[in-house]
Amino acid sequence: MADFEENEQQMDCALDLMRRLPPQNIEENLVTLLEILPELTEDLLSAVDQPLKIRTDVEGKEYLVCDYNRDGDSYRSPWSNQYDPPLADGSVPSEELRKLEIAANEAFNTYKELYYEGGVSSVYLWDMDDSFAGVVLIKKVNDGTVRAKGSWDSIHVVEVLEKGRTAGYKLTSTVMLYTVASGAKGDRQSEINLSGSLTRQDERDLPIEDMNSHVVNIGRMVEDMESKMRNSLQEVYFGKTHDIVNGLRSATDLEETKNRERLQRDLFGQLKGRKD
Numbered sequence: 356m357a358d359f360e361e362n363e364q365q366m367d368c369a370l371d372l373m374r375r376l377p378p379q380n381i382e383e384n385l386v387t388l389l390e391i392l393p394e395l396t397e398d399l400l401s402a403v404d405q406p407l408k409i410r411t412d413v414e415g416k417e418y419l420v421c422d423y424n425r426d427g428d429s430y431r432s433p434w435s436n437q438y439d440p441p442l443a444d445g446s447v448p449s450e451e452l453r454k455l456e457i458a459a460n461e462a463f464n465t466y467k468e469l470y471y472e473g474g475v476s477s478v479y480l481w482d483m484d485d486s487f488a489g490v491v492l493i494k495k496v497n498d499g500t501v502r503a504k505g506s507w508d509s510i511h512v513v514e515v516l517e518k519g520r521t522a523g524y525k526l527t528s529t530v531m532l533y534t535v536a537s538g539a540k541g542d543r544q545s546e547i548n549l550s551g552s553l554t555r556q557d558e559r560d561l562p563i564e565d566m567n568s569h570v571v572n573i574g575r576m577v578e579d580m581e582s583k584m585r586n587s588l589q590e591v592y593f594g595k596t597h598d599i600v601n602g603l604r605s606a607t608d609l610e611e612t613k614n615r616e617r618l619q620r621d622l623f624g625q626l627k628g629r630k631d
Contacts, residue, residue, distance in 0.1 A: 366395055373403050377550040378531035379506065381405050404529045407494045407508045409475050413437060419477040419492040421510070433460045433477045448480050451566065452487055456480040459570050463491055466574065471495045488514045491577055497534070505534030511577050515569060522563045524572060528580045529554045532588055551591070553584050
């Protein structure tokens with residue numbers, strides 16, 4: 356019992372630490388943490404969201420990989436439905452669910468072009484006893500061509516339970532964001548590094564007419580959730596940075612004002628002395 360409580364406390368502390376570290380260094384920090392707590396390896400690997408990686412399938416299409424499309428050491432493409440490296444008995448969705456998966460990938464491919472003006476998206480669905488579940492992945496990378504580099508990774512896991520003419524949706528969304536603005540002439544001392552992550556949940560019961568209704572409902576929930584999370588990130592991270600910059604600027608302006616007043620007093624004193 357004592358060992359269980361100790362492991363649980365260590366797990367909570369480890370997750371709290373990972374939430375506070377920069378998303379772009381998650382893999383490196385996770386490896387270090389696993390070296391310290393090897394007994395929590397399986398739990399940490401399943402609990403810590405890592406930045407999404409991009410692969411290219413046999414058809415030349417880019418797709419995102421994560422635990423949800425992995426079987427052993429192979430990953431399934433949402434476009435070709437094939438595993439790389441090839442896997443003869445890899446897990447794939449049922450025929451009906453595969454049709455829904457294709458429709459969802461096409462829909463979110465359009466979504467990321469409209470909202471992100473590029474990037475990579477992937478949707479994976481899998482069968483469950485009563486219904487199905489899935490994950491929507493979106494990644495947009497800025498390669499630093501405009502003196503700034505960064506990445507947006509969003510992971511939306513959704514559980515669906517059909518209830519006749521309605522369906523219950525439970526959405527768990529995680530966003531990992533980092534952006535680094537270079538200083539003048541590449542000066543690292545004046546670099547600005549903003550990074551963070553958020554996890555939010557939402558549950559809704561929505562009407563359905565057919566299987567394609569799920570694409571519309573999930574799309575609406577993801578769209579609403581991303582909008583809320585963008586606003587939260589802007590307020591928490593960028594808003595705070597704006598306040599700090601304004602505080603520094605105000606302090607500078609105050610110092611300049613004092614210098615001007617001191618100069619005016621000196622000039623006034625000199626003019627007064629000349630008159631006397």
